[in-house]
Amino acid sequence: MGTLLLLIMLAFEIAFSIYCIATKQNHKKMKNWIRIAIFLAFVLLTLSSVFLWSFRWVLAAILFFILAVKGTVSLIRNRTNSPKYKTSKIVWKSMIMILAFSFALAPAIVFPQHKSPKVTGNYDVATAAYTYIDKNRIEEFTDKRKNRFVDVEFWYPKTGDGTYPLLVFSHGGTGIKSSNTSTYAELASHGYVVVSIDHPYHSFYTRSDDGTVATINSDYNREINNMNNGVYSNEELYGLIQKWMKLRTDDMNFVIDTILEKAKSDNNPIYQHIDTEKMGVFGHSMGGAASVWLGRERDDIDAVVNIDAPFFSELAYKKERDDFAASSKAYKTPLFNIYSDDVWRQLESNSLYAANKLDNKHFKEAYTTHFQGAKHLSLTDLPLFSPILANYLQGGKAGIDPYYCIETENKLILDFFDNELKGIGHFSPERTY
Template identity: 25%
Template sequence: MWRRTPGADDGRVTEIIPGLSMSPLEILALLGAVALVLARWLPPAARPRVTIAAGAVLVLSALLLGVVGIRWQLLPVLAGAAFALPFAVLPVLRRRAGRPAWRARWWLALPGSVACVGLIATGPAAAWAFPVPVFPEPTGGFAVGTRVVQWTDPHRPETFTADPDDLRTVVVQLWYPAQKSPAGTQRAQYLGRTAQEARTVSDALARGVGLPGFLVDGPARARSRSVFDAPVDTGGGRFPVVLFSPGSGGVRTQNTAWAEELASHGYVVAALDHPYDSAAVVLADDRTVTTETTSSGDPDQDEKLAAGWTAIRAADLSFVLTRLDALDRGEPADPLTGRLDTGRAAVTGHSMGGAAALQAARQDHRFAAVVDLDGYPHGPASPALDRPALALTQSITPATDPRYLPRLTEALDHGTATSYRLTIPGAGHLTFMDGPLYLPPVPSVVGSLGRTRSPRVVAGATLAFLDAVLRDTPGDPAGALPAYGDLTVHHPGTNP
């Protein structure tokens, strides 16, 4: 499995090899640098040939990388090679000129060689820790298409601005079952419609967690598994709809692997950017709206703020369902007209988005099911949930907010429909988004399931629930969910 870096349409030399987290060009540069350092320790007859070959490979690959774009992870490799280059090449040049070759004593050369190799080794280590994400191949029977739409609610003013004529606008990305694209078709840019939008969003996400943008530049270089504007699948039938709200400061693309997996199994996923809440939202007129939701530092005040922001998100979700329903009726005519089964709609979200999904399900009875991906419930606990709910949670540890589980349990216990809480062993809070694909594999940050397994488990559990409650032939979620974690079933009427 290979992954093409953005803008690199000139062959596989610019694609990332999974596991190694480096492209063939980068690997060539790495091998050339290592060979250049080690040439000094080879038998005298082999040194000139190895030095010349290693230098040629290194220079050529570095020049090509300069054209397609050098990642910061490769800079230590080039620095180590640059330090070793004169010590490796000068003896060869002197010998060819008929002059006596000079080499440093071994006890002087050894520390320098070790230092160069150590510097070079930090390159692949950094590439592994902060990779260009390689998205898993969806396992369903459909290819996946994607597109982005922008909708304005004529009935809601924008509460984050003082302009009374500013109406609430949301940006929505759709993933849907599509016709199979020809081999070699360019895949969708991750994090944005263009490379520039992807960089804008990536930099904003990095600033949100206090990191320099260059450190996590991998996502801005990545491409997912879907194809922009791919033709909708022509097999007939209508697709259930799944709406998604990201976490606080999160963006519509943060669960792309999850969305593509659902779409490959016959769902249409609509993920929202919430302007002034999401880290960065690039609007159709090229304006970029950044987040204005910040902590006050006071827990009680923060809870009130979170409840207000959750209410705005819940209204956004209901508005998008209304627009999808209109789209299905042909208002306006659209490739998805007649293909959206909004009567079988689920509302989902991660973190604060999960709280918004719970609120939306309480308030809007058009939603037939709700999935909360490790979201702490904010806002009022009434009315009671009257739709099947699934709450996926990380492993509960002493470090977990002690209010989280009781608050979530209360919400599920007082529902009038059967609900499910699934605790996934080894999961962290960021396991429930794309984070494990491109963040350092630190268990306290992304859990311990690994880059490959994390998206599979979360999507698999979500599909097991949605297939049971939304498909034409209902099933029992309790029969499939235990395969993914520790299940607790909350039956209606059994709790005070």
């Protein structure tokens, strides 16, 4: 929608400039009426929900409003002496307006309007956000010596009156807690309480209850980029993995323990809707690795979904050959792996995925699915929210329809948790979608 509107505005601006040059007149009065008409049309299209009002339209609305006000004032003043016609002035003004329209409509182009993936459950879904303060940990990323804080958001059945399994999500290496919002909504609509965690300074951006904003830590971001560029030795990388996973799993353990404690004493309906005897964890990329890790550490985790991540918890570093190897311990928690092409093709060639290999006997009970044509971020909502940003971050466009990918993924995750936590249905995913 943003791209189409920009093309219309650019076509109008260029055509009107050509008309002025061809007739050697400014046609200022006509342009003023057109500016007013554009603003009114924008308002009507917004009120009729053709343009769904959001942050993406704010700059465009401001620009159209300013031009309409300027045009109205000019018409009211109704100067009889028109400014002298100059071709250079027409061209210069046209170039400025083209830049202004491009800037104002950039958010609508980068973050285009899109339909939401299907939510198929019977429950209406509500959300709530909180900040938990961990009094047992000091924030390592700042010099303020404050306690570690963790921002969380819940998706839960608004109209439900029973108790529902708890599902805890961890985002990717530089992601945000809303990365898989469509997944949370689908699960909540079928009777789950889903809580997604922002890992401050690991997440791209998070805002706490008190307005505190934490952006990604520059040192951590550099570590991630260096890992992706092959800068570190395997021994150095193994040390970083342990550091990253400790922070992630400490956050997840803290959130889970906090929620379980609140379920005993807090009258907030969200906590009272949680069945503390049934719990699953899931995550994308580094969050998936942390989820697998937690599935080994905690006895109260009943099911794990790993979305496109290596089993960091199952890796050992072999110094004598400077490489990674799979551990020799059986993994007993029910596990479902979902892979994109980006990870699928590394399962046999990259030793970071040594434990993920399909012939690993310690994971013989695990389910595994591969989305053919999908890239790493195809397994999040980002290709819908911002195709341009997703393509840039993952190095190209995926060869799979984004709606098919995320809606199929959401259904599979729902079916897996239904089978493992509620004992309903029969889970038998295809190897490839």
